Amino acid sequence: MERRKKTSRVCHGELMGVKTTITLKELNRLFPSYGFTKLTPTVSGIIDTTYIVFADTKGYILKKYERDIQHKIALDIELLDDLKSAGLNVPLCLDNNDGWYIYEKLEGKHPTSVKSYHIQALARFMAKMHKETSKIKCTTNMLVEYEVTQALKYVKENFFGYYKRFEFLKNFTHNHDAIIHGDIFKDNTIFNGKKIGVIDFIDSSCGTFAYDVAVALVGFDARERNDYFINLFLKNYNQHAPKKLSKALVKEKMRFAANFFALRRVNEYKNTKRARELLK
Known part of the structure; x- marks a missing residue:
């Protein structure tokens, strides 16, 4: 597998939401059952790496935590399971491999003008x-x-x-x-x-x-x-x-x-x- 590169790119004056790059080919090697067809880097966030990925038209969130917080990640996944079971609209963690985590992508968009x-x-x-x-x-x-x-x-x-x-x-x-x-x-x-x-x-x-x-x-x-x-x-x-x-x-x-x-x-x-x- 090709060595993933650390990045510190800037977009419109703000840090990109990607610190560690991954290619679509590498992603499909890690998660072969999904058949990912598109990989889009995010442009917000200053700590962890976040991509939006697609398998045909279905979207997912791909994350790599750029901190040594393995125990915290496990607690986070458990918390999301509990909240989802209680009927709250939160994204479940679906899969992980080699430090990369796939989450559900919630439908909708961020609010701009608050009503x-x-x-x-x-x-x-x-x-x-x-x-x-x-x-x-x-x-x-x-x-x-x-x-x-x-x-x-x-x-x-x-x-x-x-x-x-x-x-x-x-x-x-x-x-x-x-x-x-x-x-x-x-x-x-x-x-x-x-x-x-x-x-x-x-x-x-x-x-x-x-x-x-x-x-x-x-x-x-x-x-x-x-x-x-x-x-x-x-x-x-x-x-x-x-x-x-x-x-x-x-x-x-x-x-x-x-x-x-x-x-x-x-x-x-x-x-x-x-x-x-x-x-x-």
């Missing part, structure tokens, strides 16, 4: 998800102090004005309710009409429901709609969630979530352009 029905569907999904994950033992923490400390160190040395804004994050404590997704931005959701699907659970871990909700509301532009989206979300979420959330708590967590992800973006992209999207 009320997006917020309602998101709230109902998260309430049901939290109800299910509250039954599962939680053993991994998402917000590792080391990650925040290292990111703050980089920003302090290179973007001191932003460091003063982010400095309060070092004192944040992240309690545990259950397993949360922790990264439900628009590009991790798929809408087929008004039906929502959620993808990319690989970094899910222990956390609070309020923080998970806060991240999703930041990711779905709730701050730009004053309190309308927050009120609408909580009205739908609190009807079915294992724990009711107050508006005051969610807004407090939204401030943390926006700054935490902005800090990560400065650290990962080595500039402040993407961070400013979250800090406006």
Whole structure:
């Protein structure tokens, strides 16, 4: 088999979603039963490799995790199985070989302009998800102090004005309710009409429901709609969630979530352009 090459390509100023390349011929050697006919690299994502692959007209997601997280991958696959069994629209892992994983490709597309029905569907999904994950033992923490400390160190040395804004994050404590997704931005959701699907659970871990909700509301532009989206979300979420959330708590967590992800973006992209999207 040909040696796969590491890449660091750039597309329109953003890192490609492919770090390790694979050819269609190599892919079919790894997974001969599928008969793949098309291989399309993605153009988003900065950590792991992601392709969209097709066998005739049927699509799949092909991933290679560019981190040493084998135990976490196994937990992720198990979590997806549990959520799927509970009726949630998430992608199952179908196969794996030589570090490559094939997932279901959910039907639909990422939302662009957020509407009320997006917020309602998101709230109902998260309430049901939290109800299910509250039954599962939680053993991994998402917000590792080391990650925040290292990111703050980089920003302090290179973007001191932003460091003063982010400095309060070092004192944040992240309690545990259950397993949360922790990264439900628009590009991790798929809408087929008004039906929502959620993808990319690989970094899910222990956390609070309020923080998970806060991240999703930041990711779905709730701050730009004053309190309308927050009120609408909580009205739908609190009807079915294992724990009711107050508006005051969610807004407090939204401030943390926006700054935490902005800090990560400065650290990962080595500039402040993407961070400013979250800090406006």
